[in-house]
Amino acid sequence: MAAIITSLGALLSFLPYYAVSVFVTFLLLFVTYQLFFHPLSSYPGPFLAKLSDAYNGFYASRKSLHLITRQNHLKYGSVIRQGPNKLVFSSLSAFRDIYKNDRITKTKAYTALSPGLPVPNIFTAADRSFHRARRQLVGQILTDRSMHTFEPKMIEQIDMFLEYLLISAQSSRAVNMSDRTRRLGMDVAGLLGFGYMLGLQEGDENLFMLEVLDAMTPRANLYYNYFSLRARVRWISVIFGGKMRRRYLNMMEKIVTTRMAEDTHARHDLYSFIADVLDAESGGLRQSELWAEANNFLTAAGETTKTVMSALFFYLSRNPESYNRLAHEIRSTFTSGGDITGPKLTNCRYLRACIDEALRISPPAPGILWRERVPHDDVDKPLIIDGQPIPPGTIFGVNTYSLHHNEEYFPDSFTFKPERWLDPDNPEAAKLTREAFAAFSIGPRACAGKPMAYLETSLVLAKTLWYFDFEVPAGPQSNIGAGRADLGPGRNRPGEFQLYDVFNTAHDGPYLSFKPRGGFWEDIQD
Numbered sequence: 001m002a003a004i005i006t007s008l009g010a011l012l013s014f015l016p017y018y019a020v021s022v023f024v025t026f027l028l029l030f031v032t033y034q035l036f037f038h039p040l041s042s043y044p045g046p047f048l049a050k051l052s053d054a055y056n057g058f059y060a061s062r063k064s065l066h067l068i069t070r071q072n073h074l075k076y077g078s079v080i081r082q083g084p085n086k087l088v089f090s091s092l093s094a095f096r097d098i099y100k101n102d103r104i105t106k107t108k109a110y111t112a113l114s115p116g117l118p119v120p121n122i123f124t125a126a127d128r129s130f131h132r133a134r135r136q137l138v139g140q141i142l143t144d145r146s147m148h149t150f151e152p153k154m155i156e157q158i159d160m161f162l163e164y165l166l167i168s169a170q171s172s173r174a175v176n177m178s179d180r181t182r183r184l185g186m187d188v189a190g191l192l193g194f195g196y197m198l199g200l201q202e203g204d205e206n207l208f209m210l211e212v213l214d215a216m217t218p219r220a221n222l223y224y225n226y227f228s229l230r231a232r233v234r235w236i237s238v239i240f241g242g243k244m245r246r247r248y249l250n251m252m253e254k255i256v257t258t259r260m261a262e263d264t265h266a267r268h269d270l271y272s273f274i275a276d277v278l279d280a281e282s283g284g285l286r287q288s289e290l291w292a293e294a295n296n297f298l299t300a301a302g303e304t305t306k307t308v309m310s311a312l313f314f315y316l317s318r319n320p321e322s323y324n325r326l327a328h329e330i331r332s333t334f335t336s337g338g339d340i341t342g343p344k345l346t347n348c349r350y351l352r353a354c355i356d357e358a359l360r361i362s363p364p365a366p367g368i369l370w371r372e373r374v375p376h377d378d379v380d381k382p383l384i385i386d387g388q389p390i391p392p393g394t395i396f397g398v399n400t401y402s403l404h405h406n407e408e409y410f411p412d413s414f415t416f417k418p419e420r421w422l423d424p425d426n427p428e429a430a431k432l433t434r435e436a437f438a439a440f441s442i443g444p445r446a447c448a449g450k451p452m453a454y455l456e457t458s459l460v461l462a463k464t465l466w467y468f469d470f471e472v473p474a475g476p477q478s479n480i481g482a483g484r485a486d487l488g489p490g491r492n493r494p495g496e497f498q499l500y501d502v503f504n505t506a507h508d509g510p511y512l513s514f515k516p517r518g519g520f521w522e523d524i525q526d
């Protein structure tokens with residue numbers, strides 16, 4: 001008996017060693033498989049990314065996945081393996097092959113971007129026929145014609161934005177453009193979505209909504225890029241994010257129910273188009289289709305335009321030639337601030353080129369729009385992207401920031417050069433510029449809100465330049481928003497507006513000083 005106990009003891013004392021050797025053997029086999037036998041093993045990429053999506057998760061948590069992806073393209077080429085079963089492309093042909101392809105759809109990871117929503121919405125839906133129907137429905141509020149109807153309401157909000165600039169100018173205070181354009185963007189989104197006045201431009205009562213988004217969006221983007229992590233650590237959000245989130249959701253409920261108390265067609269807003277079609281009752285409002293669309297709409301419309309407007313203010317304030325040319329275009333096209341309206345702005349070609357150039361250098365959605373084959377795709381029919389056959393089970397995409405800084409399509413890609421969009425001497429180059437422009441994506445899942453984004457940005461820039469001159473203030477505020485060597489790799493260019501990739505983007509600055517032009521400002525005070 002004693003002998004048995006002794007040998008059992010000896011065996012147990014070796015147990016940790018056995019466990020370690022099993023683990024090491026398993027690890028070696030796993031690494032060997034990933035590096036040499038996996039269907040994507042022939043693609044180059046960072047060593048750690050081939051082993052785990054934690055690589056993407058790490059850079060997503062640092063809000064710099066767009067930067068490291070571009071660096072990886074520079075190091076490894078136009079196709080990289082960035083994730084055990086992920087490929088990222090940076091060529092124009094891959095961009096077309098992926099996003100204009102019926103055999104390809106969004107991945108499940110998109111559900112991480114709309115956390116807590118019980119049913120798919122226009123943005124997250126992977127099923128093509130569901131998406132098509134939803135796009136037709138939601139798209140009605142975003143057409144050019146609908147924007148024309150909504151424009152006076154949008155202009156009322158822009159007038160408030162201008163009033164704030166005037167008050168700041170009169171008290172010699174520089175303005176943080178990220179803050180003001182974000183408040184404007186969300187107020188406009190609340191009105192177009194549900195006729196609701198969020199009042200972020202007027203006061204801070206609802207500012208917590210932006211703070212909740214600041215806390216939630218980076219986490220959602222982490223899970224979007226490292227999807228398997230989500231199931232493991234969901235409890236963290238439940239425990240730590242609960243209170244804030246509840247407050248946000250209560251506010252969303254107030255927005256929607258306030259609107260529901262009115263007649264469906266009382267306003268020109270998203271609600272008036274979807275209320276009669278989408279269910280809002282059977283499982284309770286927060287479980288409903290209407291809820292899923294409402295929550296998506298506010299951020300899709302509100303959290304994107306802030307970036308193009310802030311970036312454009314940044315680049316104009318640092319590029320005097322572009323500033324002067326644009327100011328001249330606006331000031332010679334219009335005869336008064338009230339004359340500046342959407343239809344007339346379409347003739348301002350330089351303004352459009354400036355907007356596109358800001359969207360190119362600093363895209364509001366700078367990351368990788370992950371895609372996969374549709375379920376039940378014919379596995380015997382090869383899926384070819386940029387000449388490469390893609391093994392089943394692969395997740396792939398183009399990183400917009402890398403495509404926009406691919407020197408093959410955009411030479412001198414970090415220089416703000418609106419002229420590249422207009423080049424009459426080189427129509428081929430101008431064509432290539434347009435084709436490789438990915439800010440709104442392309443194909444059936446391209447941005448539905450493009451007309452709204454251009455209208456809002458054009459009105460804001462044109463009206464601001466009509467009423468004001470602006471410049472970078474002296475002192476420490478002058479370089480907020482600009483690149484600096486100490487900000488880390490890829491963030492060293494003083495002429496580049498710094499984006500923090502959270503699927504859409506977080507940013508700060510630029511701070512600008514405004515000076516009213518002549519007596520035009522009196523219109524704003526009226």
Ligand code: HEM
Pocket residue numbers: 122123135138142297300301302304305308363364365369438439440441444445446447448449450452453
């Ligand atoms: C400069 C501003 C904007 C940019 C750069 C932008 C960019 C994008 C991009 C890249 C996508 C595709 C996302 C993907 O495939 O995962 C998208 C989708 C979408 N955007 Fe925008 N967006 C902007 C403004 C807006 C606005 C103002 C709205 C108004 C509600 C909007 C509504 C949508 C919707 C509904 C979708 C989903 C479309 C679908 O899947 O059918 N966007 N946007």
